[in-house]
Amino acid sequence: MIEKTIVSRPIYDGKVIKLKVDEVELPNGKTATREIVNHSGAVAVMAITNDNRMVMVRQFRKPLERIIVEIPAGKLEKNEDPEACAKRELMEETGYTASGIRLLASFYTSPGFADEIIHMYRAEGLTGGEAQPDEDEFVELLHVTLEEAQNMIASGEIQDAKTIMAVYAWQLDPK
Amino acid sequence: MIEKTIVSRPIYDGKVIKLKVDEVELPNGKTATREIVNHSGAVAVMAITNDNRMVMVRQFRKPLERIIVEIPAGKLEKNEDPEACAKRELMEETGYTASGIRLLASFYTSPGFADEIIHMYRAEGLTGGEAQPDEDEFVELLHVTLEEAQNMIASGEIQDAKTIMAVYAWQLDPK
Numbered sequence: 001m002i003e004k005t006i007v008s009r010p011i012y013d014g015k016v017i018k019l020k021v022d023e024v025e026l027p028n029g030k031t032a033t034r035e036i037v038n039h040s041g042a043v044a045v046m047a048i049t050n051d052n053r054m055v056m057v058r059q060f061r062k063p064l065e066r067i068i069v070e071i072p073a074g075k076l077e078k079n080e081d082p083e084a085c086a087k088r089e090l091m092e093e094t095g096y097t098a099s100g101i102r103l104l105a106s107f108y109t110s111p112g113f114a115d116e117i118i119h120m121y122r123a124e125g126l127t128g129g130e131a132q133p134d135e136d137e138f139v140e141l142l143h144v145t146l147e148e149a150q151n152m153i154a155s156g157e158i159q160d161a162k163t164i165m166a167v168y169a170w171q172l173d174p175k
Numbered sequence: 176m177i178e179k180t181i182v183s184r185p186i187y188d189g190k191v192i193k194l195k196v197d198e199v200e201l202p203n204g205k206t207a208t209r210e211i212v213n214h215s216g217a218v219a220v221m222a223i224t225n226d227n228r229m230v231m232v233r234q235f236r237k238p239l240e241r242i243i244v245e246i247p248a249g250k251l252e253k254n255e256d257p258e259a260c261a262k263r264e265l266m267e268e269t270g271y272t273a274s275g276i277r278l279l280a281s282f283y284t285s286p287g288f289a290d291e292i293i294h295m296y297r298a299e300g301l302t303g304g305e306a307q308p309d310e311d312e313f314v315e316l317l318h319v320t321l322e323e324a325q326n327m328i329a330s331g332e333i334q335d336a337k338t339i340m341a342v343y344a345w346q347l348d349p350k
Binding site: 001002003011012014015016017019021024027028032034035036037040041058060061062063064067068071073075084105107108110111112113114115116118136138140142159160161162164165168169171 | 186187189197199201205206208212217233236237238245248281283287288293331336337339343347
């Protein structure tokens with residue numbers, strides 16, 4: 001099933017992503033083109049407050065040209081440990097510190113065209129709760145019960161893959 | 176929270192994705208750069224056989240340089256109805272026809288840098304089951320019980336966001 005690279009053409013090298021276009025040889029000997037986005041990886045945090053609400057953020061997402069609701073998340077910095085990144089992003093976006101944090105799953109978001117991987121953590125024992133965003137980051141905190149989160153998925157108010165996955169995981173393991 | 180576009184610079188216009196880089200004005204008046212991948216959208220199908228197994232495919236994904244396990248999925252063609260696309264991709268990748276198909280959720284896969292949306296369907300009442308892939312598509316069918324799927328997530332054998340979401344949704348609604 002392997003696709004062997006014949007030629008790899010770099011197109012763009014940015015702050016968040018790189019783009020390259022590869023010519024590949026298919027298993028049947030024919031050739032094809034693959035458009036490939038490279039990304040440094042990210043974390044997402046399913047953070048549950050002591051009164052059993054999930055912490056979410058509303059923020060503007062330029063690719064969608066609108067505000068959406070997501071769980072806290074952010075890019076890995078160079079050589080950053082994913083768990084340290086999860087704690088950092090939780091603090092920056094929500095102001096919360098967690099006494100317990102554990103990895104739930106790591107997953108590729110769009111394997112057809114991108115190598116982005118997200119490491120999703122579950123954080124509990126939260127204290128704090130005043131967002132300390134970067135000065136150029138604009139987010140609004142939400143605290144959502146499981147029933148509210150389920151209704152927000154049903155109504156289309158939550159339309160983010162990692163956030164839907166987090167709500168499902170919470171429903172499966174609510175304690 | 177809105178980010179107003181000051182300048183939009185097209186970088187690449189491919190078969191699967193487009194890339195542009197926008198200069199935006201932040202709510203505090205400062206400027207920032209946004210790297211934006213445009214994608215035409217896709218469908219994914221959580222297909223459950225009559226003997227209660229989920230249909231999955233193993234395929235090579237060039238951005239990851241390896242074979243991964245996913246539920247059947249594919250890009251929307253121009254003006255294609257998502258449900259028709261789901262039926263077409265299920266047939267092409269697995270050979271199955273479904274007597275019942277319904278939308279579970281629509282979600283953005285990577286809203287930080289891409290506008291890709293996936294419409295995920297649940298398909299049941301399956302008949303057939305011989306893959307009829309495009310001549311340049313190389314996939315291997317799997318039929319996985321819920322317990323096997325859960326173990327594949329725990330072991331890291333399943334590392335695809337939409338597939339993990341489908342397994343969670345199945346666990347929440349196994350009938």
